[in-house]
Amino acid sequence: MYFIFEMEFGSNKHHISGLIEAYSTSFGMACEVIHSQKHIMILFDKEDEKIESFLLGLNDILPASIFLGKSRHYFSEEKPELSAIKKVNTPLNLSLCPSCQKEMFDVSSRRYYYPFTSCNSCGSQHPFMTGYPYERTESTMKFLVPCTACQEEMKSNALRREYPLISCIDCGISVKMNDGKSERYANDKGSYRKLFEVSAAAIEKGKSVLMQTTNGYRKFFLPTAEMRLQESILLMTDASGFNTHLMMITQEFNALMSIERPLVRVSTKSDELKALYGSTTLVKYPDDGMTMLLARELVNLEVPYIAYIECDEEVEADFLVDFDIPVEAQKDSKLFINQDMKFYISGERVIFPAVVDEVRDVVSVAHDLAAVPMDDVMLLDAMERFDAIQTSRLNVLEGEEFESEHPNERRFEQWKGSMLSVLAEHNALGEKAIGVHFDSSLYFLYYNGKEVINAVPPNPFEADHLFEHIGKLREGSDRLIVNYAKAYPEIYERLDTLSGDVDIFTVTAIMLGLKEESFEGISAEALSFLGKGGIQIDTRVNNNRFDNYAFLASIMSYQLGTVDKTLMCYSIYESFGDYISEVVSQLVEKTKAKHVTLTGETLANQALYARIQRHMGMRKLLFPMNYPIGKECAVHGAIYL
The missing domain is CATH 3.30.420.40 (ATPase, nucleotide binding domain)
Structure with a gap:
């Protein structure tokens, strides 16, 4: 007899099932986690007395996710026959899970105010990667040697077991600030905290801060009527200000707060935001360590929102905050929501890399992305992540600037690729x-x-x-x-x-x-x-x-x-x-x-x-x-x- 806890989960990403598996290991719980196309199931032995306390603790471990739906529990004499999605180790680009957030704001932690805090199931991993397989040697962090505590943690902490990008303040990336006159480095708990305090205070006083985040350079500032705001994104620093300044349905609120942190177009509510942005604007909740720490200090200064533009490092600003490790930012993802229907509109972050659980002797190229056979799956990611590849067929989007000299190169139209993508996702290939x-x-x-x-x-x-x-x-x-x-x-x-x-x-x-x-x-x-x-x-x-x-x-x-x-x-x-x-x-x-x-x-x-x-x-x-x-x-x- 099995006790089954089942959650709706409409994604082939493994960050939620990975967290459950890590939690069960640290809890000492014997269970099986099955991630199928539409659900995540946890199968327990019916007689286990620890089930109730395990599930109560799971509630504190799991983040909100745009893919999570309703849950239920039931008993079953037989093990459900489900086809599990193949798990392939690929780098994520998410916000932080509750455990990592707790560490980043715990003064006793080695990662207090360390913006590159992450684990196997969360954080900004993909921007540091340069190729495959997903190992530290294929990342821009390869020259940083984990300290003794991090090496030990890779063995003892289920969340970071063999984690390729593990680091902390003692062995990780230092951040620096430049105000045009002097430069200050953050390399311990106090200096990290001070750097973000100074950045927030500058913005609160009307200054601009150009900050390198793992999602690219962003110029942060207080929005004013004099600035061209149609290209800027509204960053809400505190969830308590949502109801004051924005008019949202529950699904929009949940999406903004999810670990995926998409961009969502939301209706404005307060007179001050209507005057700045009109009736709607693109909204973001802090999505990486740099932005989250800046937002925390802005909340302390009672600044409920700021604005930012995505830009490059040459943009002028009063302050520059950056770090020496190079990252390749992904295009942020926009989400469409209409009641219970939601889908990504555009973007790469969270969506790629993607895995198709079959292998075909073909490589496809479109919008600087490539689908490449790797082992027994097709891996979809940015083209620069792949080395030279052998294939008998090459499909390239019409108009793509890509020179291959492949003898069997075929050009295809956007509409053709788009329709086949949806049919394949719904297992409808071969049907009219x-x-x-x-x-x-x-x-x-x-x-x-x-x-x-x-x-x-x-x-x-x-x-x-x-x-x-x-x-x-x-x-x-x-x-x-x-x-x-x-x-x-x-x-x-x-x-x-x-x-x-x-x-x-x-x-x-x-x-x-x-x-x-x-x-x-x-x-x-x-x-x-x-x-x-x-x-x-x-x-x-x-x-x-x-x-x-x-x-x-x-x-x-x-x-x-x-x-x-x-x-x-x-x-x-x-x-x-x-x-x-x-x-x-x-x-x-x-x-x-x-x-x-x-x-x-x-x-x-x-x-x-x-x-x-x-x-x-x-x-x-x-x-x-x-x-x-x-x-x-x-x-x-x-x-x-």
Whole structure:
């Protein structure tokens, strides 16, 4: 008879199951941990008297995670037959687990205010790695020799058993601060604490601090109305300030506080944040040791939030805080949340490296990422992490600057890789499916069980000579342009001189006079709409293909009719949702396809997502699980070409 404790866990990452295994070892508990595709199970002997105290202690050990769901417990006569996800030792890039956080803020610990505190199941590991296998010799910490205490800990502490990047204040990385006049080093408990105290005090007084974190250089400052804030990220220093300054659903709060620490677009609440950022902004909770220690000192100064920009080391600032060990930062990951649905929009941190539990004689390359056969799995990571590789096939994303001279190199399109990625994640390869891929252009795809076909290709769009294209649409279009030029001369002149690779969302944002001239700007403006319904924006022509110029002409007409821009931004996505749902329904009816896949960053929009769910919620809609809905999933999908 087994006693089984089961947790929903929708990820193939092993940081949670690894912590459970380490805790069971230190607790002296005989149990088996099984990590399957959708659950983590802990199997106990029913008669063990320590189960209750073990589970109570587990609650203090486990961090919050965006992948953790409901839990339950039950008895079973037989051991569940589950296929466990293969565990491969790869470097993580997470925030700190509760045990490591406790050490970092414990004055008696060897890691008090040591920002590089981590263990086998948490912390910034990937930025220090230079290659595989995941060993200290393949990291930028290879010249730092662990002290006697760390060497002993690698044997006695289950959390750090054989941990490749173990270090502490006595044997680890020192941090230095430069104010332009002098330099100070942190190399003991007192000096580490003082460095972060000084940094926080400088920011509180209105100074800027450029800090090297394990997630790249960040310039921290107090946000003010004079600064260009649309490119900055709001860093909440204290969770107690969330309800005061932000308007969030429970899932958004949980995501920000999770060990994965994604970027989340959240609605602002307080008047001061609305004045600075508008109705929504990208929010982050401290995600690495450097940022966490800075935030702790800011909390002590009663500073509830600051802002930062991601930058390079050449950016000017009043103070510079950095360290001598080089790191390769990953692109931060954005998370989309709509009630119980969540998926990554874009990014690399936490998502990569990724492991596919099968091996194929192929290498794929996309967006500086590569999928490479290694032992009996496919390993997906940044290209520079791999040495020369032998393969019979090479699949490279169209437009990728990559010269291989491989005799069997094949170029593939983003939409093809994206759709195959989602089908593979849902074990739906070989089954008919319709795909919607929406980035700067909208594609309707058909997968016949063997290959992805571009069923309804997008019409081409050129920003050059924009008004010439609009003027040729239909009778009266030339008068629309004349009226628009009179009503909005500055916008007209700006649009009339556009050239080069400018997408339709940038053009739309310029047309509407948004501060952030991008898809992100339109999306943020749409989120601030508080009405119940939008207006119909033109999203089609007779052959059912989206017409970019008819779409822009429709917006111009509404502008001349003095329709509010917030309503128009919301209506853009509502109209796209109606159009997408209609075309998908027609394609499903014709092909009898079983699934519908959705990919492309544009689909990560609340209004568009809600509209698609409203019309197509009864269909089997497949979203990404472990990979972004955006471009980075292509490296995974290309394995299956």
